[in-house]
């Protein structure tokens with residue numbers, strides 16, 4: 001949900017983009033990544049530089065809060081693909097005749113008293129486009145890059161519930177997208193967003209099956225920049241903001257910037273802009289100090305508090321302790337993070353369990369592997385080939401230690 005840059009200014013990402021295009025030959029995909037890693041940037045680059053044989057549409061769904069608006073937005077965006085003529089009429093004219101909607105200043109509107117409803121309308125739009133492609137024997141593939149899809153679903157589900165509606169539009173949207181993927185072999189989609197789709201589905205009524213069927217859309221992990229790319233971006237950002245380095249060792253300063261921000265462009269940009277404000281040549285110490293200041297900033301300009309506050313929403317439910325007293329799952333999750341933030345080596349499930357029991361009188365060990373798995377899905381942790389867990393990002397780990405006051 002950050003500001004955007006043109007595709008020419010995107011540093012690196014060639015390898016992951018290649019991998020994504022290759023995977024898309026076979027199936028639609030889901031992106032998984034921590035916030036601010038650069039998901040939107042990757043999708044926008046893919047839309048700006050489509051591979052031969054692909055038509056690509058990037059759609060930011062952040063502002064959409066109803067299924068009708070979703071359908072209208074999608075049709076409006078597909079409108080240019082429907083301007084081709086067939087027997088004296090454009091695809092779009094035929095589509096309007098069928099669904100009975102209208103177009104005002106290039107924006108498609110569903111009819112007030114719909115003949116078909118949003119779902120069938122959407123299907124008609126896809127049917128028209130694919131019928132045209134098939135008639136021309138075109139093997140062109142269509143790719144929709146849906147950014148902030150989980151956030152949209154969460155909002156739609158919230159509004160449905162607030163209105164006391166019997167409808168379950170969020171689930172219907174997912175079902176519709178899945179059906180479309182099944183019906184049209186030349187159609188691919190990418191689902192991405194800064195909120196975990198697994199959490200959103202968990203909270204949508206009856207979404208268990210939808211959650212399972214998403215397993216058919218492989219996950220692509222978007223990692224921070226590779227170290228060479230992070231160094232290149234660090235160097236570019238310093239140049240761009242005219243930040244000079246003190247002494248002769250510019251290389252160490254650039255490397256320090258790349259490493260101390262975990263190769264995440266968003267954090268790199270913020271540090272460089274603070275360095276520029278110093279209006280003097282900078283050292284590695286200035287960079288470390290700037291990162292530290294951001295991590296301890298009570299105004300929280302990096303919104304790191306999110307990593308702690310979201311535990312309340314992401315980890316609902318309870319475990320019980322030896323006295324059968326309920327212990328909130330978020331408290332257990334938080335204790336696991338405390339343990340691993342201060343650990344000097346990765347921990348097995350058993351080791352985490354032992355250390356947890358030293359803090360909380362828990363009895364339900366069987367809950368711990370699942371909890372650790374969820375903390376991995378939420379990018380707090382990673383596990384190695386011996387299934388030993390540690391923090392995924394050094395920066396978040398350092399923030400956690402500071403924010404929890406574990407740095408005695």
Ligand SMILES: Nc1ncnc2c1ncn2[C@@H]1O[C@H](COP(=O)(O)OP(=O)(O)OP(=O)(O)O)[C@@H](O)[C@H]1O
Pocket residue numbers: 001002003004005009010011012013033034035036037038039040041042193194233265266269
């Ligand atoms: N490869 C890159 N090269 C240069 N700058 C980048 C790159 N990737 C990201 N950035 C910078 O970092 C900012 C944040 O990236 P982006 O918006 O793509 O992240 P995101 O993962 O979509 O974030 P969110 O989780 O908030 O949606 C961008 O606006 C851009 O300035």
Ligand SMILES: [Mg+2]
Pocket residue numbers: 001002039040041147194
């Ligand atoms: Mg984004």
